[in-house]
Amino acid sequence: MNLKPLDQQTIVITGGSSGIGLATARMAAERGANVVIIARSDEGLEAAARQIRSEGGKCDTISADVGNRDEVKAAVQTVIERHGGFDTWVSNAGVGVYAKLEELSDEDHRQLFDTNYWGVVHCATEALPHLKQRGGALITTGSISSQMPAPVLSSYTASKFAVKGYIDSLRLELIHEKAPVSVTLIQPSGINTPFGEHALNQMDGRSKVPPPVYSPDIVAKAICRAAEHPTRDMIIGGAGRAMTLFATLFPNLSDQVFAAAFFKTALDKDRPKRPEDGGFETGGGRGEVYGDQSMRRTSLYTAVRSNPFTALAGVALAAGAAGLALRRR
Numbered sequence: 001m002n003l004k005p006l007d008q009q010t011i012v013i014t015g016g017s018s019g020i021g022l023a024t025a026r027m028a029a030e031r032g033a034n035v036v037i038i039a040r041s042d043e044g045l046e047a048a049a050r051q052i053r054s055e056g057g058k059c060d061t062i063s064a065d066v067g068n069r070d071e072v073k074a075a076v077q078t079v080i081e082r083h084g085g086f087d088t089w090v091s092n093a094g095v096g097v098y099a100k101l102e103e104l105s106d107e108d109h110r111q112l113f114d115t116n117y118w119g120v121v122h123c124a125t126e127a128l129p130h131l132k133q134r135g136g137a138l139i140t141t142g143s144i145s146s147q148m149p150a151p152v153l154s155s156y157t158a159s160k161f162a163v164k165g166y167i168d169s170l171r172l173e174l175i176h177e178k179a180p181v182s183v184t185l186i187q188p189s190g191i192n193t194p195f196g197e198h199a200l201n202q203m204d205g206r207s208k209v210p211p212p213v214y215s216p217d218i219v220a221k222a223i224c225r226a227a228e229h230p231t232r233d234m235i236i237g238g239a240g241r242a243m244t245l246f247a248t249l250f251p252n253l254s255d256q257v258f259a260a261a262f263f264k265t266a267l268d269k270d271r272p273k274r275p276e277d278g279g280f281e282t283g284g285g286r287g288e289v290y291g292d293q294s295m296r297r298t299s300l301y302t303a304v305r306s307n308p309f310t311a312l313a314g315v316a317l318a319a320g321a322a323g324l325a326l327r328r329r
Contacts, residue, residue: 001182001230003087003137007032010086011227012079014066014123015093017044019193020141022051023220023289024090029057031224036060036079036086039093047287066093066119067111069126076126085134088227089127091120092141096199097155098207098266108200109155116159117166124170128181135180137227140167141219142187144240148247149258150210152203152266171232182230188219189240192295194288197274205269210262212239213295218302225306238301 011028015021016037029035029052037059039045045061052059062078064071079086095115097108120140131138145157146164164185171183193216196207214237222234235241247254 003228010034010083011088012036012086013090014038017048018288020216020219021092022048023216024223027220027224034058038062038064040065051287067114069122072122072126087136090139091123093119096195099202101154112155113159117162120163131181132179137182139184139226142185144187144189144244147244151262184226184231185233187235189237191216192291192293194291203267205267206271206273208268210265213293215295215297218299236302237299
């Protein structure tokens with residue numbers, strides 16, 4: 001399957017007004033792509049688009065709620081009418097909830113699934129007819145939470161398990177059809193985005209992304225690569241890969257560790273809750289990529305997964321240089 005270079009693509013990104021979505025939009029635009037970002041907030045979309053345009057990038061905006069099929073259908077048609085179609089669709093919109101499952105209302109639980117799961121379903125089923133005809137990539141932002149349990153973020157975790165099951169099964173159906181569509185699931189570790197600021201928080205203490213936390217630019221780079229090179233899936237961050245392996249290989253032990261750790265690492269009980277912690281928030285009007293936590297700006301694991309030959313060559317060169325230095329010493 002051949003995918004176009006980014007500078008020949010129109011790429012659509014949901015949840016594009018902040019966090020990973022905005023980081024991806026900025027990076028794709030820098031590489032010459034024609035970018036269309038979709039989100040619920042007109043103010044947030046315009047703030048994000050201004051950043052991209054100020055740097056010379058091409059960016060269009062469409063206001064839509066991915067949890068509403070009619071709005072997604074209209075967004076797809078709008079992209080086709082304005083730009084003649086699209087080559088990559090990135091389903092990235094998502095919301096979070098910090099709450100125990102027994103204490104979360106059905107209404108809030110359903111709202112989370114409307115965005116995180118049904119948003120993925122709506123985008124896939126509405127974008128696929130065009131992608132099947134034109135050829136291209138369907139990329140979905142999932143999470144390492146789809147491969148490991150997590151209290152506190154439990155409803156979010158459930159939605160990401162559902163997303164993984166849907167995308168992995170959809171991929172097989174498209175393979176069976178020999179459809180010219182690359183289906184990718186990107187699974188980030190903890191990422192330093194405004195996720196906690198936009199999440200519903202019913203716990204005591206300020207919400208935060210459990211560390212270690214990586215830069216959203218690492219995720220954006222993986223998404224941009226998947227838009228050009230067919231990729232089945234990609235876990236972002238070596239720490240996330242280690243945690244998912246731990247949960248898979250030692251489930252009983254990992255249950256005990258995660259049961260204790262998440263109540264400490266997902267909450268900062270020494271800091272007051274944010275004023276907006278009472279309900280779901282949109283990406284806001286400021287076009288923010290980063291959250292307020294310290295972060296790792298590189299990931300050797302992700303670099304090796306993304307380009308194993310180049311990364312291993314770099315490791316070999318570094319080892320050779322170290323060996324030469326030792327010999328001279």
